[in-house]
Amino acid sequence: MILALETSCDDTCAAVVTPAGELRANVISSQGIHDRYGGVVPEVASRHHLELLDAAVDDALARAGIGLGDVTLVAATRGPGLVGALLVGLSHAKALAAARGLPFAAVDHLQGHVAANFLEPGALQPPFLCLLASGGHTLLVRVDDQRSHTVLGATRDDAAGEAFDKGARLLGLPYPGGPARERLAREGDPGAFAFPTARGVEGLDFSFAGLKTSLLYRVRDLTGQGTPSAVTHGATAPPLARDVAADLAASYQHAIVESLAHRCERALEQTGLRRLAMGGGVAANGPLRERIGALDAEVTVPPRELCTDNAAMIAAAARFTEPLPFPAYLGLDAYASGQRTPRGPV
Amino acid sequence: MSGAILGFDCATPATAVALLPGGEDEPLRARHEPAPGERPGHASRLLTFCAELLGRAGLGFSDLERIAVGTGPGTFTGLRIAVATARALAHASRTPLAGVPTLDALAEPVPGPAVLAILDARRGEAFAAGYLEGVRTLPATALDPDALARLAAREPWLAVGDGALRFRARLEEAGATVPPDDATHHHLDAAAVCRLGRTIPAGPPEAVLPDYLRLPDAELTRRVRA
Numbered sequence: 286m287i288l289a290l291e292t293s294c295d296d297t298c299a300a301v302v303t304p305a306g307e308l309r310a311n312v313i314s315s316q317g318i319h320d321r322y323g324g325v326v327p328e329v330a331s332r333h334h335l336e337l338l339d340a341a342v343d344d345a346l347a348r349a350g351i352g353l354g355d356v357t358l359v360a361a362t363r364g365p366g367l368v369g370a371l372l373v374g375l376s377h378a379k380a381l382a383a384a385r386g387l388p389f390a391a392v393d394h395l396q397g398h399v400a401a402n403f404l405e406p407g408a409l410q411p412p413f414l415c416l417l418a419s420g421g422h423t424l425l426v427r428v429d430d431q432r433s434h435t436v437l438g439a440t441r442d443d444a445a446g447e448a449f450d451k452g453a454r455l456l457g458l459p460y461p462g463g464p465a466r467e468r469l470a471r472e473g474d475p476g477a478f479a480f481p482t483a484r485g486v487e488g489l490d491f492s493f494a495g496l497k498t499s500l501l502y503r504v505r506d507l508t509g510q511g512t513p514s515a516v517t518h519g520a521t522a523p524p525l526a527r528d529v530a531a532d533l534a535a536s537y538q539h540a541i542v543e544s545l546a547h548r549c550e551r552a553l554e555q556t557g558l559r560r561l562a563m564g565g566g567v568a569a570n571g572p573l574r575e576r577i578g579a580l581d582a583e584v585t586v587p588p589r590e591l592c593t594d595n596a597a598m599i600a601a602a603a604r605f606t607e608p609l610p611f612p613a614y615l616g617l618d619a620y621a622s623g624q625r626t627p628r629g630p631v
Numbered sequence: 632m633s634g635a636i637l638g639f640d641c642a643t644p645a646t647a648v649a650l651l652p653g654g655e656d657e658p659l660r661a662r663h664e665p666a667p668g669e670r671p672g673h674a675s676r677l678l679t680f681c682a683e684l685l686g687r688a689g690l691g692f693s694d695l696e697r698i699a700v701g702t703g704p705g706t707f708t709g710l711r712i713a714v715a716t717a718r719a720l721a722h723a724s725r726t727p728l729a730g731v732p733t734l735d736a737l738a739e740p741v742p743g744p745a746v747l748a749i750l751d752a753r754r755g756e757a758f759a760a761g762y763l764e765g766v767r768t769l770p771a772t773a774l775d776p777d778a779l780a781r782l783a784a785r786e787p788w789l790a791v792g793d794g795a796l797r798f799r800a801r802l803e804e805a806g807a808t809v810p811p812d813d814a815t816h817h818h819l820d821a822a823a824v825c826r827l828g829r830t831i832p833a834g835p836p837e838a839v840l841p842d843y844l845r846l847p848d849a850e851l852t853r854r855v856r857a
């Protein structure tokens with residue numbers, strides 16, 4: 286049995302997957318504490334990981350109906366992510382393995398998102414394209430085998446989820462704005478306002494900064510007041526009429542969806558691949574799933590709890606990672622940025 | 632059961648590990664002290680040292696009678712690496728775990744009737760605890776230099792730790808004695824973590840948590856605004 290831990294951001298996750306790739310337990314302990322700070326605070330996240338992790342591991346083992354003695358491989362996310370947070374899970378996982386002389390697999394978080402597609406039954410067979418979009422990352426990768434991926438395009442500024450969050454804040458919605466913004470967007474007309482989709486930008490990279498600025502100016506024009514800082518801090522909701530706010534939310538969402546879908550379309554054309562998978566929290570967005578689903582490709586999206594950060598995907602990736610025998614992994618450190626994933630040509 | 636106890640502490644930039652074998656045997660020690668400007672090596676050294684010492688003693692993790700871990704105060708990330716590691720080792724090898732206050736371990740080997748254990752808490756502050764005749768009479772507290780000087784004036788303290796070096800001038804002015812910079816008493820000895828860990832009641836691993844002594848900055852800001 287593979288036991289995996291994932292603590293790269295603010296979800297404390299533990300999972301059990303069989304050596305054949307079947308999911309036995311997927312425990313996600315959402316900290317639910319960061320809303321009051323208006324975003325994830327690394328120190329707060331790290332403290333909570335330490336408080337929640339032992340229980341998450343016990344819970345995963347119990348739900349899988351196994352004990353630590355049944356574990357044959359331990360895995361954990363090594364990066365990219367918040368280093369202080371990663372180190373809680375990585376230290377714990379290395380020590381669990383060391384105490385029992387077990388092998389250990391250090392997994393790249395982004396490869397984990399890709400590997401969510403390798404869980405059985407119904408694992409996706411490479412080659413395929415994968416769009417990873419969340420609050421922390423936005424990239425389009427090519428997957429030729431189960432061990433690695435090649436980055437075809439990445440965001441040059443904000444992640445797609447970040448763009449969604451910032452938009453919600455500009456519209457005066459409380460953090461996290463996701464659910465309220467989606468509800469609002471459903472009431473509005475996606476064609477009411479024209480926001481930039483960076484369609485003109487060549488290649489497969491993404492950019493959301495211009496879109497965010499464009500929304501900021503629209504809000505200022507429409508409310509006729511409010512300095513950018515007053516609006517961005519969201520201390521007071523701008524006095525926008527509900528229907529105008531709904532149109533803005535719908536149009537803004539439309540622009541993000543278009544910009545993501547357009548790069549996917551372009552990548553399918555350029556690579557000649559016919560299969561496209563999605564991952565990351567943004568993959569749960571209804572209009573995005575609809576728009577991508579209409580592309581001329583075979584589109585698969587894992588269930589929501591496998592799209593957002595989870596440890597099952599880390600266990601899934603561990604199956605295809607060369608495990609390090611005891612004691613080769615004892616000195617492993619975490620890494621913050623994603624430079625370990627090489628960027629390659631289409 | 633060998634009666635062996637493994638103890639470690641990552642509350643300071645150093646990674647300090649010791650193995651106290653059963654019986655009269657001398658403790659085995661491993662330590663990494665980052666050079667000036669070098670980052671602490673907690674994540675990469677801690678488990679390596681643990682395995683190395685056990686190997687030297689011919690023991691495995693499951694042979695330990697007890698594990699002891701320094702719970703701070705100290706560097707937040709270091710505390711978490713040590714506690715997360717200790718809890719997992721204890722859990723996976725079914726070994727009782729004892730949390731040892733880091734300042735207690737710093738003061739433990741220091742002779743003298745009045746000992747002040749002080750760590751550099753950064754941001755111009757110190758974490759300090761006071762001990763009279765070996766008994767902690769002042770619990771660990773975060774102090775600014777003025778408060779530390781007032782405390783130092785209360786007893787003829789022998790002040791040790793990297794915080795005693797950092798605030799040497801203020802402490803000596805207030806009447807405390809600070810050993811020379813290269814005195815071993817300024818460094819936490821993980822063997823003291825082992826010795827104290829033996830005397831502290833050990834409980835379930837998840838009951839051991841770091842003693843941060845400070846709220847996260849974001850929480851302080853939020854409270855000021857609220």
Ligand SMILES: [Zn+2]
Pocket residue numbers: 394398419421565593594
């Ligand atoms: Zn993620």
